[in-house]
Amino acid sequence: MRKGQLQAMEPIIVVIMIVLIAVVALTYFVRLSKSEATIMASTMDSKDALAILQRASTLPELSCALSETQGTACIDLYKAWFMEILMNDPTQDMLKIRYQPIFGNTNVSVEIIKIEDGSSPFNPIQIYNGLAPGVDYTVTRTYFTIHEATTDGRAFAIMHIARESR
Amino acid sequence: MRRGQTEMIGLVFIVVALLLGLLVYVKFSVIVKNPAGDLVDRARDVQQTSSFLVALKETTVPNCGGAPMERLARACIENDRSFCITGRPCDMLQELFENLVKVTLVKQGIKFNLSLEGTEVMVVSTDVNGDLDCVSADRSVDISSAPVGEVVLSGGSGKGYIRLSMCR
Amino acid sequence: MRRGQLGQSFQWIFVIVAGGAFLVFFAMLFRTCAQIGDEQIKGINIYSVSEKLQSGAWKGDTVEVVTIEESLASCPADSVTIIGGGQAAPMDRAPVFIPPALGGEMTIVTRRAEIARNTESPIIIGGVVYAFDQDTYYIVVQDIQQQEWRKLIDILPDGLNIKLISSGEVRDIENLQVPESAKTAVLVSTNPANLDLMTQGLKLPSKPDRYYGVMLNFKDTTSDGGGTARFYVREGDRFVPARKNNRLNYATYHLATGAMVAADYDNFRCANEAFTERLRIITTLHEFRARIISDTLLEDDQFRDPYCAANLRIAAEALYRMNTGDGDEVPDNEKYLELFATHSGKLSHVQRGLLDSGCPVIA
Numbered sequence: 001m002r003k004g005q006l007q008a009m010e011p012i013i014v015v016i017m018i019v020l021i022a023v024v025a026l027t028y029f030v031r032l033s034k035s036e037a038t039i040m041a042s043t044m045d046s047k048d049a050l051a052i053l054q055r056a057s058t059l060p061e062l063s064c065a066l067s068e069t070q071g072t073a074c075i076d077l078y079k080a081w082f083m084e085i086l087m088n089d090p091t092q093d094m095l096k097i098r099y100q101p102i103f104g105n106t107n108v109s110v111e112i113i114k115i116e117d118g119s120s121p122f123n124p125i126q127i128y129n130g131l132a133p134g135v136d137y138t139v140t141r142t143y144f145t146i147h148e149a150t151t152d153g154r155a156f157a158i159m160h161i162a163r164e165s166r
Numbered sequence: 167m168r169r170g171q172t173e174m175i176g177l178v179f180i181v182v183a184l185l186l187g188l189l190v191y192v193k194f195s196v197i198v199k200n201p202a203g204d205l206v207d208r209a210r211d212v213q214q215t216s217s218f219l220v221a222l223k224e225t226t227v228p229n230c231g232g233a234p235m236e237r238l239a240r241a242c243i244e245n246d247r248s249f250c251i252t253g254r255p256c257d258m259l260q261e262l263f264e265n266l267v268k269v270t271l272v273k274q275g276i277k278f279n280l281s282l283e284g285t286e287v288m289v290v291s292t293d294v295n296g297d298l299d300c301v302s303a304d305r306s307v308d309i310s311s312a313p314v315g316e317v318v319l320s321g322g323s324g325k326g327y328i329r330l331s332m333c334r
Numbered sequence: 335m336r337r338g339q340l341g342q343s344f345q346w347i348f349v350i351v352a353g354g355a356f357l358v359f360f361a362m363l364f365r366t367c368a369q370i371g372d373e374q375i376k377g378i379n380i381y382s383v384s385e386k387l388q389s390g391a392w393k394g395d396t397v398e399v400v401t402i403e404e405s406l407a408s409c410p411a412d413s414v415t416i417i418g419g420g421q422a423a424p425m426d427r428a429p430v431f432i433p434p435a436l437g438g439e440m441t442i443v444t445r446r447a448e449i450a451r452n453t454e455s456p457i458i459i460g461g462v463v464y465a466f467d468q469d470t471y472y473i474v475v476q477d478i479q480q481q482e483w484r485k486l487i488d489i490l491p492d493g494l495n496i497k498l499i500s501s502g503e504v505r506d507i508e509n510l511q512v513p514e515s516a517k518t519a520v521l522v523s524t525n526p527a528n529l530d531l532m533t534q535g536l537k538l539p540s541k542p543d544r545y546y547g548v549m550l551n552f553k554d555t556t557s558d559g560g561g562t563a564r565f566y567v568r569e570g571d572r573f574v575p576a577r578k579n580n581r582l583n584y585a586t587y588h589l590a591t592g593a594m595v596a597a598d599y600d601n602f603r604c605a606n607e608a609f610t611e612r613l614r615i616i617t618t619l620h621e622f623r624a625r626i627i628s629d630t631l632l633e634d635d636q637f638r639d640p641y642c643a644a645n646l647r648i649a650a651e652a653l654y655r656m657n658t659g660d661g662d663e664v665p666d667n668e669k670y671l672e673l674f675a676t677h678s679g680k681l682s683h684v685q686r687g688l689l690d691s692g693c694p695v696i697a
Contacts, residue, residue, distance in 0.1 A: 050213055060458040060616050065697030067455035067689065072220055076697055078623040086615070098612065115235075116228045118265040141274070142213065143221040149623075149694035150630050150637040153226035154234065156266060 048104075049140040049161050055102050056159075057144065062127065064147040073144040074154065080110055080146070083127040096130055107131040107162040112146055112155045124160060136165040214276075215330045219315035222266065222328065227258075235262065239317045242285055243326040256287050263289045279331040282317075300333040450682035455695045457685055459616050472496040610667040613674070614657065620696050621653035627694050642693035649684045649696050652677050 056062050057073040061083060064074035086092050109124040131137060140161045145154040223236040230238070230250040241249035242256040251258055263280055267289050271278050277299040281288035291299045317326035448456035472495060628646035631639040656677040659665035665673060681696065688695045 050217065060460060061619060063458065063697070065455045065695045066458070067695060072224060076623070078626055079619060082619045082622050113266060113269055115225055115262050115266055118269040143217045143270070145221050145224045149627050152232055152694070154224050156221055156225040158270065
């Protein structure tokens with residue numbers, strides 16, 4: 001190539017280089033922020049699960065008696081049953097609106113595990129159902145204890161939170 | 167400025183730009199290995215392991231006058247045969263750990279190692295070949311979370327630890 | 335400049351402009367993709383105030399200092415909403431906004447509303463959010479018994495400077511030793527007949543610079559059981575109707591469980607109903623639970639405990655009377671609140687008994 005041609009091409013090459021660097025840098029940046037968003041979203045999921053557990057276990061509608069609580073998440077078994085009845089009562093539809101800020105658009109159920117043999121003595125108790133029907137969902141699990149007043153015992157329990165998949 | 171010098175500056179600029187671009191690209195391609203997924207899973211692990219341990223410690227031991235698991239763990243560490251059951255507390259603890267773990271962590275396909283430090287009580291998940299998943303001696307194992315649940319020992323003489331390690 | 339040099343400068347300018355154009359074009363292209371991720375995490379920011387209030391804050395008092403701009407307790411449908419700074423978020427507990435005014439920096443304290451308060455296991459019936467100005471001294475002029483007032487005082491949060499005087503003592507208001515520099519707000523509750531008497535007795539205008547504002551509350555017999563209040567702020571040496579939030583409503587008994595101060599009577603009534611509805615759910619739940627546990631302790635061989643069963647049955651009966659209007663018919667909210675006031679003493683007594691005997695408690 002002649003020197004003149006090279007010189008003429010110089011600005012074009014510079015432009016191309018700038019564009020290339022910009023493209024690569026932006027792709028990197030977008031990937032990073034997208035993954036940050038996903039991380040944040042999923043960390044939020046986990047944090048959300050814990051937050052939902054904490055809020056649920058401190059609601060007067062679900063909390064264990066204060067003399068029971070040792071500052072850890074504890075839900076009263078009979079109250080959980082009552083909530084399930086209430087949630088399934090079609091005349092109480094307005095209730096969901098009231099508890100929506102606590103639970104969000106999720107289905108929340110609690111399952112007791114008998115530590116003697118690992119069995120579940122009954123089906124999971126659904127304490128809230130606010131998930132839109134037919135959507136894809138992911139389930140987050142978090143662990144806590146349920147207080148049973150007649151035996152004054154605490155049973156190991158799993159809280160299943162079904163949330164719409166992102 | 168002389169023409170030659172300008173050209174040189176231009177060339178230098180291009181080379182520097184090329185190098186930078188290459189650097190950025192390389193860094194970018196290394197991260198491609200699903201960084202988001204990794205960190206997401208870790209976040210979930212931390213939350214699950216700590217809530218599992220808290221719940222485990224508080225669960226009432228069956229037929230033991232309402233004593234919590236933490237109390238049984240204490241009896242195991244201190245080798246206190248007078249606590250509640252006939253037989254060794256550590257055996258009882260091992261059995262209860264296994265019962266719990268099989269319907270929670272195992273069912274979720276989590277690789278874990280649950281143990282009461284200083285005792286032989288331990289439950290470890292196994293892979294398809296029956297090999298232990300999450301043994302810390304194995305350096306290729308990546309432990310993503312390992313919080314401990316404290317066990318208060320009698321007379322305030324210190325603490326024992328229930329450790330739940332999750333690995334990937 | 336020589337011709338060649340000029341040409342070269344133009345070339346570089348062209349390069350920079352063209353490069354910049356490309357850059358912008360690609361940036362816009364990529365921004366569209368990135369935004370999809372953004373939307374999902376926007377949710378974190380919206381519930382700024384509400385989030386703080388809802389963060390499991392039942393353990394004792396939670397104190398926050400939050401700036402609420404132009405806040406109103408607004409009541410759409412049947413949930414109570416706090417609106418501030420252009421954002422709206424629902425709350426699960428009754429708000430109390432004690433004047434002088436909503437707006438500016440306020441201390442927010444969340445408190446449990448409880449029966450059997452002084453036991454190891456109080457019965458939690460809801461929650462209250464108090465928002466007040468720590469630098470204001472609130473003087474309540476009202477004709478309620480001192481012991482009733484003491485009960486209320488016990489419930490109000492620390493940091494709230496509040497004092498009760500009866501209408502008879504109203505002339506002594508200036509001797510209350512409020513610090514000179516402090517703002518003072520006076521809340522007067524009376525019925526319309528006494529209103530003139532009250533304002534005459536207050537003697538506030540004589541030292542107007544000590545008083546930030548006066549709130550007059552009176553029972554409006556024309557409306558259904560509610561109260562109306564007018565808030566006056568000092569302007570020079572006179573008290574004039576406050577420009578903002580001039581009409582405020584509250585009922586005194588709500589100070590115990592949460593006084594709702596709203597911008598107008600409809601909001602007050604709506605917030606009152608939301609709170610009462612929730613209270614009813616909770617006491618119905620308590621009744622259901624007490625009954626089931628009582629039956630189990632009586633009938634199930636495994637858990638037999640006739641003594642505890644009997645005591646829980648008493649609790650269930652008291653709650654039944656509260657929830658059903660003494661068994662006549664389901665009471666309306668107003669009647670229910672009266673029944674609540676009547677029966678809560680009995681419930682405290684029963685709770686203490688259950689605690690002392692090691693029985694399952696009303697929770």
